[in-house]
Amino acid sequence: MSPYGFSSGDPQADRRFAFAGALAASGEMGPAIEVLTSALDLAPDWAAGWYQLGDWHAAAGQNEAAGAAWRRVLALDASDALGAGARIDLLGGQPVSESLPPAFVETLFDQFAPRFDEALTARLGYRAPQLILEALDRAGFERAARAMDLGCGTGLMGEVLRGRCGWLGGVDLSAGMLARAEGKGLYDQLAKADINTLEIDGAGYDLIVAADVFTYVGALERVIAWCAGSLTPRGRLAFAVEAGEAGVALRDSRRFAHGRGYLAELLAAAGLEGVSLTDCVLRQDRGADIEGFIIVCCAPEAGRDREGDGALAAII
Ligand SMILES: C[S@@+](CC[C@H](N)C(=O)[O-])C[C@H]1O[C@@H](n2cnc3c(N)ncnc32)[C@H](O)[C@@H]1O
Structure with missing residues (x-):
């Protein structure tokens, strides 16, 4: 299972994620968060899913929950290819990292x-x-x-x-x-x-x-x-x-x-x-x-x- 792709590796979780994405796109952040959380119950090791959950919590102004989701990403992937650490730093308003994780920069620019x-x-x-x-x-x-x-x-x-x-x-x-x-x-x-x-x-x-x-x-x-x-x-x-x-x-x-x-x-x-x-x-x-x-x-x-x-x- 790739934690970085769109697929969680579990077809049912992927279907729930697709539905959550449609809800988020229409601005229904609460229901989107609920559905994505239920997808993560099925695929708890899916780092990209937790990263997205943090994003939606942040968009809904729920900073504490966003931080918890991004810390889950870091626990699943210590190399931090998704850049969750920087998002946590920014939540606190005080950068604690001196640099961005190399795995994040590499993934970002490989895709770009x-x-x-x-x-x-x-x-x-x-x-x-x-x-x-x-x-x-x-x-x-x-x-x-x-x-x-x-x-x-x-x-x-x-x-x-x-x-x-x-x-x-x-x-x-x-x-x-x-x-x-x-x-x-x-x-x-x-x-x-x-x-x-x-x-x-x-x-x-x-x-x-x-x-x-x-x-x-x-x-x-x-x-x-x-x-x-x-x-x-x-x-x-x-x-x-x-x-x-x-x-x-x-x-x-x-x-x-x-x-x-x-x-x-x-x-x-x-x-x-x-x-x-x-x-x-x-x-x-x-x-x-x-x-x-x-x-x-x-x-x-x-x-x-x-x-x-x-x-x-x-x-x-
Ligand atoms: C915005 S691009 C600029 C590329 C190029 N210098 C230019 O002007 O088009 C930033 C580049 O810096 C690289 N980069 C960022 N951090 C780096 C690091 N710590 N070590 C090596 N390369 C890094 C990225 O992989 C990316 O290719």
């Missing part, structure tokens, strides 16, 4: 991969890759001998960057997204990995980019330390994040937003310097602009210490 390019560029006006390249140009970037694209997805960043680098690598959690990137033939090397667990291996990049990826990572200390340790002297780091008020905040969209002060301290602590921050609109979401920051900074010259507060004044 076949329609990602069309959805992002044609419908949502996604522009982070172009904005990053424009910001790099303003910072005097010409060409990279070795570049790394963190969270490369289907390769939209690679499409704008390929002509400006000698060697281009990409890392992503989602095999579905990586398969699309592979199909475009833009990257010299692609790897399936969590950017939060990368080890500094001395490879050395004179450019590292991350377009709309840190929004799924949350706390950036580890990945920024990796970037700082992997850049060659004067190598550049460029990334796009959703613009937040302060610190790191988990939004209802289950994406993180980052504040200017947090970013300034983070980059300074990692010894990165020459920081520029540009306000922008990254894309649309349900008709609204998603405001973002494009950040470009660089590693110190060879022989210089990576500590200091050079980043702070530039972007606060």
Whole structure:
């Protein structure tokens, strides 16, 4: 039985779920919850069913019951491929997770991969890759001998960057997204990995980019330390994040937003310097602009210490 598909594995429970779905679609949340609860009596290990039950309880304003249903999801699937933990965090109004579960990000983007390019560029006006390249140009970037694209997805960043680098690598959690990137033939090397667990291996990049990826990572200390340790002297780091008020905040969209002060301290602590921050609109979401920051900074010259507060004044 797959806990993630629409089927519970029990035909009678599936029929009840279909009926519950029709009730919910017509706004009858109480009866929908009742019928889905009876379906879960028949299929108590169906994580997706419990996740849906939490959703409907939340829609009906029953936060306690929603939390209980999502905790049931976590008990059934510790990898949290459905992202129930973030929903629980958001109920409390206080994000307790520093990052989204890798299994959730992987499932989300594996499902999204076949329609990602069309959805992002044609419908949502996604522009982070172009904005990053424009910001790099303003910072005097010409060409990279070795570049790394963190969270490369289907390769939209690679499409704008390929002509400006000698060697281009990409890392992503989602095999579905990586398969699309592979199909475009833009990257010299692609790897399936969590950017939060990368080890500094001395490879050395004179450019590292991350377009709309840190929004799924949350706390950036580890990945920024990796970037700082992997850049060659004067190598550049460029990334796009959703613009937040302060610190790191988990939004209802289950994406993180980052504040200017947090970013300034983070980059300074990692010894990165020459920081520029540009306000922008990254894309649309349900008709609204998603405001973002494009950040470009660089590693110190060879022989210089990576500590200091050079980043702070530039972007606060
Ligand atoms: C919104 S897409 C952006 C993809 C690409 N950078 C672009 O601009 O089109 C976010 C990508 O980040 C990847 N991702 C999110 N968290 C990740 C992590 N911790 N490690 C590796 N990849 C991650 C997702 O799998 C997805 O492909």
